Amino acid sequence: MIYSFEPGDKRCEQFVAVLSDKSLDYEIIERDKVVIRIFGRVNGELREHLDQISGRAGKLILKKESENKPASANITERQKFIIAGPCSVESEEQIDRVAGFLSGLNLKYLRGGAFKPRTQSSSFQGLGKIGLKILASAASRYKMKVVTELMDKSQLDDVAQYADIIQVGSRNMFNYSLLTALGAVNKPVLLKRSMAATIDEWVHAADYIRRGGNERIILCERGIRTFEPRTRFTLDVLAIPLAKELSGLPVVADSSHAAGNRKLVPPLIKAALASGADGIMVEVHPDPDNALSDGAQSMSLDEFKTIFDEITQMGLLKQPDSDAGPGFQF
Numbered sequence: 001m002i003y004s005f006e007p008g009d010k011r012c013e014q015f016v017a018v019l020s021d022k023s024l025d026y027e028i029i030e031r032d033k034v035v036i037r038i039f040g041r042v043n044g045e046l047r048e049h050l051d052q053i054s055g056r057a058g059k060l061i062l063k064k065e066s067e068n069k070p071a072s073a074n075i076t077e078r079q080k081f082i083i084a085g086p087c088s089v090e091s092e093e094q095i096d097r098v099a100g101f102l103s104g105l106n107l108k109y110l111r112g113g114a115f116k117p118r119t120q121s122s123s124f125q126g127l128g129k130i131g132l133k134i135l136a137s138a139a140s141r142y143k144m145k146v147v148t149e150l151m152d153k154s155q156l157d158d159v160a161q162y163a164d165i166i167q168v169g170s171r172n173m174f175n176y177s178l179l180t181a182l183g184a185v186n187k188p189v190l191l192k193r194s195m196a197a198t199i200d201e202w203v204h205a206a207d208y209i210r211r212g213g214n215e216r217i218i219l220c221e222r223g224i225r226t227f228e229p230r231t232r233f234t235l236d237v238l239a240i241p242l243a244k245e246l247s248g249l250p251v252v253a254d255s256s257h258a259a260g261n262r263k264l265v266p267p268l269i270k271a272a273l274a275s276g277a278d279g280i281m282v283e284v285h286p287d288p289d290n291a292l293s294d295g296a297q298s299m300s301l302d303e304f305k306t307i308f309d310e311i312t313q314m315g316l317l318k319q320p321d322s323d324a325g326p327g328f329q330f
């Protein structure tokens with residue numbers, strides 16, 4: 001069970017005293033909020049007592065079927081937004097070229113991994129802190145927001161310092177300690193769906209972050225593993241409206257990782273937007289054939305411009321000039 005307090009809240013001491021009194025183990029994460037994760041058995045009576053001390057309303061993020069609105073409601077209301085950039089931060093020059101190009105299209109969300117979850121240990125692991133600095137300085141030059149992945153709790157101080165939106169990757173969606181820690185951080189979190197998670201598991205994972213008091217969460221459908229080997233993953237298009245309904249959170253779609261091949265990215269972008277995604281994530285690289293990671297699925301700047309113009313003309317981006325983003329304040 002997870003509880004959250006504002007820093008300096010006196011009730012927190014009382015709460016911890018009750019846990020000690022009951023000989024329960026717990027973890028305390030103190031950042032922008034104080035998050036307490038309880039280990040051990042908590043019976044109904046104690047739970048009520050703890051709820052009372054903390055003033056918590058015990059509502060789950062996963063709404064009951066009866067609370068769901070019909071599928072058509074709310075689906076296209078939110079502003080669409082685009083998160084684009086290379087898979088990995090590779091150099092200052094690479095990021096400057098991408099950021100300059102994207103900001104020329106009036107796009108505001110720059111992605112790039114500094115800590116990379118790579119399948120093979122011999123592959124490029126990212127530039128680490130140096131990559132974060134490169135990303136943040138380009139974002140500030142071009143007035144963009146940084147979206148970058150946090151792989152481990154040990155990187156939290158660095159990533160939180162430079163990211164505007166903290167990305168949790170597919171491989172970490174089930175990392176409940178990491179999700180719990182992100183509840184205590186005052187930064188929006190983009191939570192990718194695990195390649196092997198059901199929609200309910202994904203929404204429950206978001207609840208770990210929300211329980212800690214961080215409500216600024218964006219879900220990201222990035223494709224699930226199926227029996228089909230011709231695409232890298234299978235973008236679960238219906239997960240987009242379903243996750244939106246079940247969670248009430250904005251849902252974006254990462255078309256690049258699902259496709260695995262840059263030629264297949266444009267149809268997925270259109271499908272995702274048409275199915276009600278609040279935004280899309282796309283990997284864009286100035287020289288995809290020489291990218292240090294995910295080159296095959298990364299679009300060149302020209303290729304991205306072509307699909308961007310197309311979705312704009314099709315009316316799939318509601319107001320591409322607006323800065324409304326995921327619908328919450330930064």
Ligand code: PEP
Nearest residue numbers: 087169170171192222257
């Ligand atoms: C990424 O965005 O570069 C990435 C590693 O994505 P995923 O976690 O979806 O595989």
Ligand code: MN
Nearest residue numbers: 087283293294
């Ligand atoms: Mn990638």
